[in-house]
Amino acid sequence: MNVMTLPSMIADLETLVCCESPTADRAATKRCAELFAEMGARLLGSEPEWLEHGGAAQLRWRFGQGDRVLLLGHLDTVWPHGTLDRLPFALADGKITGPGCFDMKVGLVQMLHALAALQASSPDAVDTLDGVTILVTTDEEVGSPAARALIQDEARRNQAVLVLEASADGALKTARKGAGCHRLHVQGRAAHAGLEPERGANAAVELAHQILAIVQLADPALGTTVTPSLTSAGDSANTVPRAARVAVDVRAFSAEEQQRVAAGLEALRPRLEGTSLRVERGHESPPLPPEASSDLFARAQQAAARLGMDPLRGIAVGGGSDGNWTAAVGTPTLDGLGAVGGGAHAEDEHVLAETMPERAALLAELVADLLGARS
Missing domain, CATH: 3.30.70.360 (Alpha-Beta Plaits)
Known part of the structure; x- marks a missing residue:
C-alpha cells in the first residue's frame, strides 16, 4: 500500500470531492461518510463506528482507550448539488479545485494518510495509534447542532484536540472568534x-x-x-x-x-x-482563545523543526469551527492543520497539491509526539 504519496492522496481526495455532500441533504452526507469509512478501513485496517446523533451521520474510530488525542473533522460542505457540473474536480498548475476540496475534505485525506504512515513506521502497528480517536461529522457548516454534544463528550475524554480544518494561507489557527x-x-x-x-x-x-x-x-x-x-x-x-x-x-x-x-x-x-x-x-x-492552543502550537512548531519544515505561523481568525466547542470544555485545541490553499466557500476554492504530503507528515509527527513516541 502506498502511504502518504501525492498521487494516492489526490486519488482519495477526488473520491470524496466527487461525492457532493451539502449539509442539508442527510442522504448525500451519509453517502460521503460511507465512502470515507471505506477509505479509512483500507488505510487504517479497522472499521469505524457508525453514529447518527440528531439524524446526522458521524464516524468514530477509537484506538485503544482513545483518551489522548482527538482528531476532528467534517465531510459536509456549503456547496449545493450540481456544483460539480460547473466546478469539477481538477488538478492544473499545481492547484486542486472542486467543491469542498479546501473546506475541508483534503484535511481528512491528509489525516488518514498521516495515521497510516505512523502505523507503517512501527513494527507493532496494532499499538501505534493507541490513545487516538477520530471523529468525523456531517453538520459542521451549520454549527454542528446534531454532533455538538458528541464532539464535546469526546473532547472531555481526551488530553488534546487537533482540528483538520484548512489553514489560513498556511498558518495554523491558534484563536477563533x-x-x-x-x-x-x-x-x-x-x-x-x-x-x-x-x-x-x-x-x-x-x-x-x-x-x-x-x-x-x-x-x-x-x-x-x-x-x-x-x-x-x-x-x-x-x-x-x-x-x-x-x-x-x-x-x-x-x-x-x-x-x-x-x-x-x-x-x-x-x-x-x-x-x-x-x-x-x-x-x-464560544470563542477559541489563544491560551487553548498555545502549548499545542509550540509542540507543532517543534515537530515542524524536526521535519526540516519552514517555521509555522499562527493566526487568529473570525470564522468558527468545531474547535470552538472543544476548547469550551477545557481541552487544549489546535486548529487549521488541514489544507493549504484558499477560497473557502468561494468560487476559487483550491488546494496547493504539493503541500499535502508535508502537512500530513506534520500531523503524523505531532500525533506521535502527543502519544509519547518522540523524545
Missing part, C-alpha cells in the same frame, strides 16, 4: 402606499434606523464585528410594510464582547411612532 446570528424583528402597521400612506407605520424605514444603530455596536479595536445581513420587509410593492427583519452576524474574541453586543441589541428602541421591536437571540458558539 465566537460567532452568533441574532434577528431583529420590526412590527409596524400596513396601509395603502398611494391612497393613505400616512395611516401606516413603515417597518422598513424603522428597520433602516435600527440597522444604522446596529453597526455602531461593533468594536474594531477589539476585533468585534456586527454585520446586518439577510434583510426583508413588506408584502407587496404598493403597501406600507407592516413587518421587517434583519439577521445580525456577530463575531468576537471574548464572551464578554458577545454579551455586550447582545445587550446592545436588547437595548434598541423604536424611532417611529407605531412601530415596535423584538430581538430573537440566536445560539452563539
Whole structure:
C-alpha cells in the first residue's frame, strides 16, 4: 500500500470531492461518510463506528482507550448539488479545485494518510495509534447542532484536540472568534402606499434606523464585528410594510464582547411612532482563545523543526469551527492543520497539491509526539 504519496492522496481526495455532500441533504452526507469509512478501513485496517446523533451521520474510530488525542473533522460542505457540473474536480498548475476540496475534505485525506504512515513506521502497528480517536461529522457548516454534544463528550475524554480544518494561507489557527446570528424583528402597521400612506407605520424605514444603530455596536479595536445581513420587509410593492427583519452576524474574541453586543441589541428602541421591536437571540458558539492552543502550537512548531519544515505561523481568525466547542470544555485545541490553499466557500476554492504530503507528515509527527513516541 502506498502511504502518504501525492498521487494516492489526490486519488482519495477526488473520491470524496466527487461525492457532493451539502449539509442539508442527510442522504448525500451519509453517502460521503460511507465512502470515507471505506477509505479509512483500507488505510487504517479497522472499521469505524457508525453514529447518527440528531439524524446526522458521524464516524468514530477509537484506538485503544482513545483518551489522548482527538482528531476532528467534517465531510459536509456549503456547496449545493450540481456544483460539480460547473466546478469539477481538477488538478492544473499545481492547484486542486472542486467543491469542498479546501473546506475541508483534503484535511481528512491528509489525516488518514498521516495515521497510516505512523502505523507503517512501527513494527507493532496494532499499538501505534493507541490513545487516538477520530471523529468525523456531517453538520459542521451549520454549527454542528446534531454532533455538538458528541464532539464535546469526546473532547472531555481526551488530553488534546487537533482540528483538520484548512489553514489560513498556511498558518495554523491558534484563536477563533465566537460567532452568533441574532434577528431583529420590526412590527409596524400596513396601509395603502398611494391612497393613505400616512395611516401606516413603515417597518422598513424603522428597520433602516435600527440597522444604522446596529453597526455602531461593533468594536474594531477589539476585533468585534456586527454585520446586518439577510434583510426583508413588506408584502407587496404598493403597501406600507407592516413587518421587517434583519439577521445580525456577530463575531468576537471574548464572551464578554458577545454579551455586550447582545445587550446592545436588547437595548434598541423604536424611532417611529407605531412601530415596535423584538430581538430573537440566536445560539452563539464560544470563542477559541489563544491560551487553548498555545502549548499545542509550540509542540507543532517543534515537530515542524524536526521535519526540516519552514517555521509555522499562527493566526487568529473570525470564522468558527468545531474547535470552538472543544476548547469550551477545557481541552487544549489546535486548529487549521488541514489544507493549504484558499477560497473557502468561494468560487476559487483550491488546494496547493504539493503541500499535502508535508502537512500530513506534520500531523503524523505531532500525533506521535502527543502519544509519547518522540523524545
